[in-house]
Amino acid sequence: MNSKLKTKNSKLSRSPVAIEREKWLRFYRQMLKIRLFEEQVNQLYLGAKMPGLAHLYIGEEAIAVGVCEALRGDDYITSTHRGHGHCLAKGAAVERMFAELLGKAPGYCRGKGGSMHIADQETGNLGANAIVAGSAGIATGAAMSAKMRGSNQIAVCFFGEGALGQGLLYEVMNMASLWKLPTLFVCENNQYNEYTHYQETTAGDLKARPEAFGIETVSIDGQDVGVVYTTALRLVGQIRQGKGPAFLICDTYRFHGHHVGDINRTYYRSKHEEEEWKSKRDPLVLLVARLKAQKLANDKALAKIEEELRREIEAGVEFALNAPYPDAAEVDQHVYA
Amino acid sequence: MKAPTQKTPQVTSAGREITFGQAINEALAEEMRRDPTVFIIGEDVAEAGTPFKVLSGLVEEFGRGRVIDSPISEAGIAGLGVGAAMTGMRPVVDIMFGDFVTLTMDQMVNQAAKIHYMSGGKLKVPMVLRTTLGATRRSAAQHSQSLHAWLSHVPGLKVVVPSTPYDAKGLLKTAIRDDNPVVFFEDKMMYQLKGPVPESEYTIPFGVADIKRAGTDITIVATSSMVQVALRAAEVLSESGISAEVIDVRSTVPLDKQTIIESANKTGRAIVVDEGYERYGVTAEIASVIAEGAFYYLDAPVKRMGAMDVPVPFSPVLEDQTVPTPELNDWCFRLARQVPSLRGGTPGADRQIDAPDVVVQAYQRYSVSGLYCIDLERRLQRKVTDNDTLGGRRWDLKLLA
Numbered sequence: 001m002n003s004k005l006k007t008k009n010s011k012l013s014r015s016p017v018a019i020e021r022e023k024w025l026r027f028y029r030q031m032l033k034i035r036l037f038e039e040q041v042n043q044l045y046l047g048a049k050m051p052g053l054a055h056l057y058i059g060e061e062a063i064a065v066g067v068c069e070a071l072r073g074d075d076y077i078t079s080t081h082r083g084h085g086h087c088l089a090k091g092a093a094v095e096r097m098f099a100e101l102l103g104k105a106p107g108y109c110r111g112k113g114g115s116m117h118i119a120d121q122e123t124g125n126l127g128a129n130a131i132v133a134g135s136a137g138i139a140t141g142a143a144m145s146a147k148m149r150g151s152n153q154i155a156v157c158f159f160g161e162g163a164l165g166q167g168l169l170y171e172v173m174n175m176a177s178l179w180k181l182p183t184l185f186v187c188e189n190n191q192y193n194e195y196t197h198y199q200e201t202t203a204g205d206l207k208a209r210p211e212a213f214g215i216e217t218v219s220i221d222g223q224d225v226g227v228v229y230t231t232a233l234r235l236v237g238q239i240r241q242g243k244g245p246a247f248l249i250c251d252t253y254r255f256h257g258h259h260v261g262d263i264n265r266t267y268y269r270s271k272h273e274e275e276e277w278k279s280k281r282d283p284l285v286l287l288v289a290r291l292k293a294q295k296l297a298n299d300k301a302l303a304k305i306e307e308e309l310r311r312e313i314e315a316g317v318e319f320a321l322n323a324p325y326p327d328a329a330e331v332d333q334h335v336y337a
Numbered sequence: 338m339k340a341p342t343q344k345t346p347q348v349t350s351a352g353r354e355i356t357f358g359q360a361i362n363e364a365l366a367e368e369m370r371r372d373p374t375v376f377i378i379g380e381d382v383a384e385a386g387t388p389f390k391v392l393s394g395l396v397e398e399f400g401r402g403r404v405i406d407s408p409i410s411e412a413g414i415a416g417l418g419v420g421a422a423m424t425g426m427r428p429v430v431d432i433m434f435g436d437f438v439t440l441t442m443d444q445m446v447n448q449a450a451k452i453h454y455m456s457g458g459k460l461k462v463p464m465v466l467r468t469t470l471g472a473t474r475r476s477a478a479q480h481s482q483s484l485h486a487w488l489s490h491v492p493g494l495k496v497v498v499p500s501t502p503y504d505a506k507g508l509l510k511t512a513i514r515d516d517n518p519v520v521f522f523e524d525k526m527m528y529q530l531k532g533p534v535p536e537s538e539y540t541i542p543f544g545v546a547d548i549k550r551a552g553t554d555i556t557i558v559a560t561s562s563m564v565q566v567a568l569r570a571a572e573v574l575s576e577s578g579i580s581a582e583v584i585d586v587r588s589t590v591p592l593d594k595q596t597i598i599e600s601a602n603k604t605g606r607a608i609v610v611d612e613g614y615e616r617y618g619v620t621a622e623i624a625s626v627i628a629e630g631a632f633y634y635l636d637a638p639v640k641r642m643g644a645m646d647v648p649v650p651f652s653p654v655l656e657d658q659t660v661p662t663p664e665l666n667d668w669c670f671r672l673a674r675q676v677p678s679l680r681g682g683t684p685g686a687d688r689q690i691d692a693p694d695v696v697v698q699a700y701q702r703y704s705v706s707g708l709y710c711i712d713l714e715r716r717l718q719r720k721v722t723d724n725d726t727l728g729g730r731r732w733d734l735k736l737l738a
């Protein structure tokens with residue numbers, strides 16, 4: 001597999017809008033929360049405490065956080081099989097996430113959904129989805145509903161570049177553009193569809209696809225949370241004004257395997273490539289560098305945040321491990337509303 | 338469909354055992370060597386050899402021109418398969434999870450299934466769509482379904498549901514040589530199951546059920562993932578003196594009605610077990626075949642056991658309830674005791690059997706899975722025991738590598 005790694009200039013980009021110090025710290029807290037959460041998920045898998053598999057978001061944190069920080073609390077998101085980051089960024093609670101991952105009763109879906117199906121109505125999360133591009137219709141439909149109801153909400157559809165293979169995406173992009181539906185399509189291009197480089201499955205210019213529908217399309221570095229945030233803020237603003245959908249392409253990389261069990265990866269991507277991304281384009285490392293360079297936070301302040309998060313994560317795992325399984329009788333509840 | 342005449346070629350050359358996954362791999366390799374028009378297309382089928390590693394090595398032998406990695410475009414690759422099949426090729430389309438056949442439905446149902454008929458017999462669609470079925474991998478509602486009944490409903494498609502490495506190999510070779518669209522379902526949990534497969538070339542015809550175990554008291558008709566479960570159940574029953582006959586239909590279309598009816602006539606009691614949803618499912622079809630064909634010989638109503646009519650839940654405590662497995666023995670015992678025979682004897686009627694205990698014991702015994710067991714052992718660095726519930730439906734450990 002001939003993956004071409006374009007190592008971008010990792011120089012700190014200048015943000016077009018001034019971001020407050022508090023916001024920068026918020027980015028840090030949210031991104032680190034996702035990182036620590038996912039590390040724990042991996043541990044739960046390795047210790048055979050978590051049923052099934054999980055797809056880790058480590059390496060891609062800046063996208064979920066940068067986009068969700070530009071949203072209103074009542075805006076909608078839809079997510080993917082690699083969804084923990086989106087859920088947390090939109091405000092999900094760590095303990096209920098862990099409980100869901102372990103199939104326990106206090107989980108977000110009472111243990112019925114698991115890793116790939118976490119939904120949380122209170123935070124506008126319409127659900128992760130285990131069908132690639134499966135949520136494209138749902139997000140666009142939610143946007144249509146928001147428009148019909150005049151609620152001024154928008155809907156964000158997160159998906160991996162693999163979803164570009166699915167026809168559904170093109171059908172709904174067409175309608176979103178035709179009817180100016182308030183949808184933000186966020187394509188997280190982590191370079192691989194499972195075990196195949198996206199250049200082997202995706203013809204032509206990726207950007208040209210949404211543009212063909214007249215959708216404003218922006219391609220950015222998904223490892224720089226400042227860039228993701230300011231770009232998302234601008235697009236969300238114009239979408240909310242009724243100018244129609246937008247499409248955001250974020251270049252990124254998943255640092256772990258396709259899922260937790262994907263350990264031997266050299267047949268589809270080199271160790272060298274992984275190291276390049278991890279050492280030069282880790283979104284958290286880049287953020288910390290910026291925080292320090294711009295004197296937004298010192299080591300002590302960052303350590304304090306980390307300490308708090310570690311306690312939160314630890315408590316969450318503890319909570320989930322001790323939580324009861326759902327009652328057996330729940331198996332045939334909720335088939336119909 | 339005419340009643341089949343040819344019976345199963347028996348496994349003769351004792352010795353070699355390979356896994357279900359290897360059997361699939363061998364069938365594909367042999368057919369690709371034999372016929373240059375055969376090719377494979379699907380997601381991550383080349384170097385990755387699919388997430389289940391079933392196709393490992395094929396791209397090395399046949400190259401990327403015949404083992405083609407596709408975009409994540411199920412509708413598209415099914416459509417390409419139909420068109421290529423109509424024009425001289427024999428595509429084998431790989432749909433990773435059976436749940437994703439829903440994305441291919443127009444191509445399979447409105448196109449592939451109907452083209453031969455609509456063209457007055459002029460065009461034909463010799464393609465195979467390989468996909469998977471089976472729950473208990475803790476993969477939740479969109480990666481666990483067994484949707485073979487959907488395809489079985491549509492005239493023009495053939496549907497194959499093998500249960501052993503031997504059958505898988507022989508049936509897949511037949512599928513590739515068949516001039517019709519064939520949908521081939523593989524149980525994900527069975528890929529590591531080992532069984533005897535001769536070195537020499539063989540094929541198995543469609544529409545010929547296989548009597549996996551002969552018996553006299555009760556007939557268990559099973560498909561795919563449930564055949565091994567039925568065999569274990571039969572073993573447990575035999576310890577209590579009940580003789581169960583296990584029939585593996587092997588293909589739901591064409592269906593070998595004759596073998597099923599003959600067995601039901603003989604035993605007078607039948608259970609049909611299949612992992613698809615019970616409602617409007619494969620069990621319903623087969624139960625009606627028995628009801629129509631063996632009515633005057635039945636001592637008890639035919640019992641159907643399919644997956645619970647709920648989306649497959651994630652939590653192990655919920656998911657395990659949805660597969661027919663744990664209840665099977667219970668029902669065998671109940672039926673065996675029910676209704677004194679109208680035909681003189683009273684099989685089972687006078688037996689004092691404490692069924693529930695045996696049920697629990699039997700279920701634990703089925704509980705040792707291929708894929709997950711190996712994976713769990715790697716993670717835990719110890720042998721898996723019956724207490725490790727994370728792994729899901731499991732076969733007898735002895736069957737594993």
Ligand SMILES: Cc1ncc(C[n+]2csc(CCOP(=O)(O)OP(=O)(O)O)c2C)c(N)n1
Binds near residue numbers: 081082159190192194
């Ligand atoms: C319709 C469909 N086809 C195939 C799959 C199996 N599958 C799961 S994830 C995946 C790759 C997805 O790649 P991408 O969309 O880029 O997301 P990433 O995993 O890289 O985050 C595939 C093929 C699926 N879940 N749904």
